[in-house]
Amino acid sequence: MGVPPATAEQQVPSAETSPEKILRFEDVSIGFERPVLEGISFGLTRGETKILLGEAGTGKTLILKLALGLIKPDSGRITVLGEPISEMREQEMYGLRRQIGMVFQESALFDSLTVEENVAYRLIEETGKITDEIHARVIEVLEFVELAQTYNLFPAELSGGMRRRVAIARAIITQPEILLYDSPTGGLDPVTSNTIIELVVKQRDVYRTGSLLVTHRLQDAFTMASHYFDRNKNKMVPLEDGSTRNVHTTFLILRDHKVIFEGTAPELLRCHDPYIREYLS
Amino acid sequence: MALVSLNDIAKDKVVAVQEYSLLAGQSLSNLFSQPRYYADTLLQADLIGVGSLPIVVLIGLFTGAVLALQTSSTLQQFGSLSLTGQLVALSMVRELGPVLTGILVSGRNSSGMASELGSMKVTEQIDAMRAMGVDPTKKLVTPRVVATVIMLFFLSIISDLVGLLGGFLISFFLLGLNANQYWTSAYQALRFGDVFMGLSKPVVFGFIIASVGCYYGMTAKGGTQGVGRATTQAVVSASVLIVVTDFFITKLLMAFFHY
Numbered sequence: 001m002g003v004p005p006a007t008a009e010q011q012v013p014s015a016e017t018s019p020e021k022i023l024r025f026e027d028v029s030i031g032f033e034r035p036v037l038e039g040i041s042f043g044l045t046r047g048e049t050k051i052l053l054g055e056a057g058t059g060k061t062l063i064l065k066l067a068l069g070l071i072k073p074d075s076g077r078i079t080v081l082g083e084p085i086s087e088m089r090e091q092e093m094y095g096l097r098r099q100i101g102m103v104f105q106e107s108a109l110f111d112s113l114t115v116e117e118n119v120a121y122r123l124i125e126e127t128g129k130i131t132d133e134i135h136a137r138v139i140e141v142l143e144f145v146e147l148a149q150t151y152n153l154f155p156a157e158l159s160g161g162m163r164r165r166v167a168i169a170r171a172i173i174t175q176p177e178i179l180l181y182d183s184p185t186g187g188l189d190p191v192t193s194n195t196i197i198e199l200v201v202k203q204r205d206v207y208r209t210g211s212l213l214v215t216h217r218l219q220d221a222f223t224m225a226s227h228y229f230d231r232n233k234n235k236m237v238p239l240e241d242g243s244t245r246n247v248h249t250t251f252l253i254l255r256d257h258k259v260i261f262e263g264t265a266p267e268l269l270r271c272h273d274p275y276i277r278e279y280l281s
Numbered sequence: 282m283a284l285v286s287l288n289d290i291a292k293d294k295v296v297a298v299q300e301y302s303l304l305a306g307q308s309l310s311n312l313f314s315q316p317r318y319y320a321d322t323l324l325q326a327d328l329i330g331v332g333s334l335p336i337v338v339l340i341g342l343f344t345g346a347v348l349a350l351q352t353s354s355t356l357q358q359f360g361s362l363s364l365t366g367q368l369v370a371l372s373m374v375r376e377l378g379p380v381l382t383g384i385l386v387s388g389r390n391s392s393g394m395a396s397e398l399g400s401m402k403v404t405e406q407i408d409a410m411r412a413m414g415v416d417p418t419k420k421l422v423t424p425r426v427v428a429t430v431i432m433l434f435f436l437s438i439i440s441d442l443v444g445l446l447g448g449f450l451i452s453f454f455l456l457g458l459n460a461n462q463y464w465t466s467a468y469q470a471l472r473f474g475d476v477f478m479g480l481s482k483p484v485v486f487g488f489i490i491a492s493v494g495c496y497y498g499m500t501a502k503g504g505t506q507g508v509g510r511a512t513t514q515a516v517v518s519a520s521v522l523i524v525v526t527d528f529f530i531t532k533l534l535m536a537f538f539h540y
Contacts (some may be wrong), residue, residue, distance in 0.1 A: 097412055104405050
């Protein structure tokens, strides 16, 4: 797998020193009869993509749900777009959640609604029906994920990869400030996975949306760190050797309820921690 | 199977009652805040009301008929066969109409709500709804509660009427009662308290059916097996609650109307 050379220009500023944090975890802990996350602290800057890695059961999905306010932490503070969501009531969070897009692990599309109704769900909430304007917007985002022809199909009529792409379209239709991807390539074949990763990279580089991405596939993570979306070619291309382009992608590794690494791809590759070396091998 | 302490069981029950109470309360408080989902409410009213109409009519008709048939021999012993209309009217309006309709709708719709919402829960669709800034209690629970309360009210009235009709058919064709005698006796027997009792019960039962069905659906976990469990529990709990609540409403209103 190609990894960009470790040049100073490519280093994304550390979350701790960045002035503009759109998401911040401060000493967050949560457990369900046993501890799952303990003292988790990190930040996400605007335009940055942070890839969450770790073994199954280390609480990666939980971090996304905490960031969205779907679950409350036992202790610590979570701030999203300047709002302390860990102290907000469920009713107060609905407005804030409209500025966050989430792609669920199993897509979580509404199976009784068509693709168009699924993608337009947030917009229909405001207008009560699919207007011509909403239809045009739906087609636009479906074209972004290259599924414009499926708008009148039901989720059950789509393949797993197509459902995942529809879920991405649903998450980005309102151009959210933050995107949360929960294993967007989980259970997909390599070709479809690459298509999904290309969409995530496209969203990162075209719209500069800050995002948290959970994945079990190291290959996907390093593809994101070593590629950028070329608007002229309309596809994802690898960084040239010696390129100073900043791909705004950092890594966060969880182990034993804690963050054991946070940094860029070159920093990760230079890391001498035995567990991380074994994890990467 | 792991042994669970009584303490844990008690805690779970208390938490369940607390969660149910919060959901039930929220389903009502949602009525006073935006957004309101009128289209969803109408859709549910059609599913619950119109969908349940055939079985409610059928059960109501035969309940009234069998009531007349069963009581006729006893009434005949006391030479009071002419009171058949009164007996059918009081039994149907005060008790059997609302309770039987409630239990029927509970079996049909409480289970439907639990399985539909339960499937949505286990496939993360409820979380997806919350993630998109939509309150599932407003979108899913309140429309079902409102629709069930309104439709059960009218279904109970229909059940009462067809029950009286069933009683009349038996009285007229098998017992040889005069039509005028039956209907006059039935009409004159009913007082305001009887009608009030018969119309207040379906409102409470409707609320129980929808809130219990939605509660079990919204708290379902454990995949398809969990959805099946939630469905069964919803029907059992709603039916038991209807019968138990019926007793207390009856006692309360009997005291209020000095029966």
